[in-house]
Amino acid sequence: MTTDSLTRQNAGLLDRMLFTQTDNSPLVLFRMVFGFLLFLEAAGAMALGWVERVLIAPDFTFNYIGFEWIRPLPGYGMYIWFSAMALCALGIMLGYRYRISAIGYFVLWTGVYLMQKSSYNNHYYLMVLLTGFMTLMPANRVYSLDAKRNPDMKSNTCPRWCHFIFIVQVAIVYFYAAVHKLYPDWLQAMPMEIWFTSKARLPTVGPIYAERWFHYFISYGGILFDASIVPLLLYRRTRVLGFCLSLFFHLFNSITFGIGIFPYMAIALNVFFFNPETIRRVFFKKKEPVSTHSVAIPNYKPVLVTFLALYFVLQIFLPIRHVLFPGSVHWTEEGHRLAWQMMLRTKYGVIHFKVNMPSNGKSEIIDPREYLTNKQARKLATHPDMVYQFVQHLKKVYREKGYEEIEIYALSKASLNGRPLQEFVDSEVDLAKIEWNTFGHSEWLKPLEE
Known part of the structure; x- marks a missing residue:
């Protein structure tokens, strides 16, 4: 060799x-x-x-x-x-x-x-x-x-x-885990407040989890850990300290999350x-x-x-x-996967679809849970690529029913890091006519309103 x-x-x-x-x-x-x-x-x-x-x-x-x-x-x-x-x-x-x-x-x-x-x-x-x-x-x-x-x-x-x-x-x-945490919501401990407040009823640790100072401690501690752990492990004199910190950090995450x-x-x-x-x-x-x-x-x-x-x-x-796409990556999801955006936001939403059939003038409201599991439906409500894929599935379903031409509109609301619910997909766009652009922005998404 x-x-x-x-x-x-x-x-x-x-x-x-x-x-x-x-x-x-x-x-x-x-x-x-x-x-x-x-x-x-x-x-x-x-x-x-x-x-x-x-x-x-x-x-x-x-x-x-x-x-x-x-x-x-x-x-x-x-x-x-x-x-x-x-x-x-x-x-x-x-x-x-x-x-x-x-x-x-x-x-x-x-x-x-x-x-x-x-x-x-x-x-x-x-x-x-x-x-x-x-x-x-x-x-x-x-x-x-x-x-x-x-x-x-x-x-x-x-x-x-x-x-x-x-x-x-x-x-x-x-x-990148450290760099991605340097955005306003994380620096205000908004995701941590939501996650740990939900655990406030746990015995012993629950009252601590509910404290605002603890949310900031975990948020900024996460930044410091991610930014320093590799240098600590690379330097011989701090290697054992780095290993001990890594052990504590990851075991805490395992037990907590x-x-x-x-x-x-x-x-x-x-x-x-x-x-x-x-x-x-x-x-x-x-x-x-x-x-x-x-x-x-x-x-x-x-x-x-x-x-x-x-x-x-x-x-x-x-x-x-x-950075090549407009808007917040935590809202649009464009560039979110494969990027070490690790537990940086909490997001939820609801979505239904209105299907118009021009051939007979009828309309139907589709609840995605008729076709998907609850987990899939929750993800669908906040991920544009999944919205596109589900629309393609609906087109196939209606084609099998004999409807070659249909219009599909989304009725959606989503919330990022505890913000009030707001429209996620533009309800005036016929999603049946859109094409997926792998390397471009989905113009049919509504921008995040602060």
Whole structure:
């Protein structure tokens, strides 16, 4: 695989950063923990009814636009799908048929992600990225069933880029999580006031949750944490402090908000910030230490460098693309997904549709809950791309009834961060005639009134 092997003194800066052979203990430990968390995600989705509620029960699912061909399997098909994911997760954790397991989970989970967005969650998106990373990793070279079956593949090292890309991805996530919080509603603790006031009846902590100072403390504490955690973890003297803060922050979020495996995934990613030798001494005491740190230049270097450059440029652009659209991203949703806009606003609304049939002069008022689950209907009321998709569904329904030409108008109200309800979709626009513009603003949205 390598075309040249150099000493660190003879290698260039980029080669030292990416291709220095380093102890692979952080990568191996992350493989084990991450695989276990992926197993919990897949098994928990089945056991707790998520698969049934989100993928099986709905008659209509909101795919990502452009991926309408990826549909949930009928019958018990999605249980088979998630069972396969659980097996792949165990393969990742144990290092068994690792490459096949990693690719399998990545493909299956990406499919689940694309076939529904009514349950969009930032950690679902992060799982797509991380499982994609894991398909590239030589994470099964030691402490794996693969290495036990084939001792010739054993290695205590990996190229430094295998750790580097996780660190950069984590830095991007936290950086934008901090930057996006610097908007007026968050700085006035409006979302936190709504969330924590709703928990005021909890025993012991309820009275504290209701205090206004606590809402400001959590809001500004969140900004400080997101902005400082990566520098704290990168600097050797503050690394333990950073880890302790990360542990407290994510466990608090897990207990308070119940956001699945994301807090534990974030904690697990901390291993890449520690000295690999430290990870080896703590978790793999029988593993031989790495005595040399040569620079091995692989023949895939041009492909890897190009891929990493393009990937991270995209990761830097996606979270700020909302500046290309007019209005508040928290209201229009344009540029909100894939941007680490993590729990930054609370939003709700109601919507009905008026369908006019010019051929006979009749009109009907459509309640979306006739076609959707309650959760889907709630999301529909505040997400313009879902409004567009539901309108396309209504056009199909009425076409099957014999109405080729219909007019569809939305009767909608929405509220952002506790503001009074206001019109969300322009009720005078015939939505049956609109075309979706992936890279443009939806002119049929009403602007947010302060």
